[in-house]
Amino acid sequence: GIQVEQSPPDLILQEGANSTLRCNFSDSVNNLQWFHQNPWGQLINLFYIPSGTKQNGRLSATTVATERYSLLYISSSQTTDSGVYFCAVGGSGTYKYIFGTGTRLKVLA
Amino acid sequence: DGGITQSPKYLFRKEGQNVTLSCEQNLNHDAMYWYRQDPGQGLRLIYYSQIVNDFQKGDIAEGYSVSREKKESFPLTVTSAQKNPTAFYLCASSPSQGARDTEAFFGQGTRLTVV
Numbered sequence: 001g002i003q004v005e006q007s008p009p010d011l012i013l014q015e016g017a018n019s020t021l022r023c024n025f026s027d028s029v030n031n032l033q034w035f036h037q038n039p040w041g042q043l044i045n046l047f048y049i050p051s052g053t054k055q056n057g058r059l060s061a062t063t064v065a066t067e068r069y070s071l072l073y074i075s076s077s078q079t080t081d082s083g084v085y086f087c088a089v090g091g092s093g094t095y096k097y098i099f100g101t102g103t104r105l106k107v108l109a
Numbered sequence: 110d111g112g113i114t115q116s117p118k119y120l121f122r123k124e125g126q127n128v129t130l131s132c133e134q135n136l137n138h139d140a141m142y143w144y145r146q147d148p149g150q151g152l153r154l155i156y157y158s159q160i161v162n163d164f165q166k167g168d169i170a171e172g173y174s175v176s177r178e179k180k181e182s183f184p185l186t187v188t189s190a191q192k193n194p195t196a197f198y199l200c201a202s203s204p205s206q207g208a209r210d211t212e213a214f215f216g217q218g219t220r221l222t223v224v
Contacts, residue, residue, distance in 0.1 A: 030211070031211050031212075031213075033212060033213060035215075040217075041146075041197055041199075041217070041218045041220075042215070042217050042218070043199065043215040045212065045214060045215075048210065048212035086151065086152070088152075088213070090211070095140050095142075095157050095159050095203070096154055096157060096167065097142065097154070097201075097203075097213055098154070099144075099151040099152040099153075100151060101150065101151040102151055
């Protein structure tokens with residue numbers, strides 16, 4: 001099955017800093033999503049981005065499907081950005097979403 | 110409001126008991142999923158269903174059972190055969206694979222603890 005790797009596993013930033021999170025996947029995918037898991041466990045949808053580039057406020061994402069990776073950019077980070085960021089992918093002809101192990105982000109005031 | 114509702118939020122189970130976790134969605138989605146998350150880990154797929162009266166095993170289905178009698182509902186039963194059931198359980202739904210956008214949405218989760 002598809003393997004999903006996220007990097008870095010842990011990231012500590014000072015408030016106001018920028019960061020880039022990476023998601024590599026081992027096979028072609030039809031679906032790709034980025035989520036933020038808050039301290040209460042809720043998974044918040046950030047982007048549905050099987051290809052191309054999207055932006056939403058301070059966050060943006062780019063997926064290069066042909067090279068099997070996606071990037072999540074966080075600019076001017078805030079303490080509320082802390083949590084775990086997951087990448088999830090779904091392959092062709094399957095409903096199965098496979099999750100990476102996540103990037104744990106802590107933003108310090 | 111459209112969304113996915115999981116209940117209960119917290120559940121305590123004695124060893125040897127079966128328990129059922131509820132998941133209801135009003136998004137008119139065809140597909141529904143159950144995931145398990147252990148502390149500090151990612152999400153692992155337990156079962157998924159593409160359509161009413163049909164479901165498939167995910168990567169860690171042993172000790173779990175599901176049903177899909179209605180489009181809106183996908184309950185998960187954690188049986189006594191599940192050796193280590195203490196975990197955070199998340200339910201999700203998405204449109205069918207034939208849809209242009211198959212974005213998945215998650216419920217708020219159920220924390221199950223075996224006492």
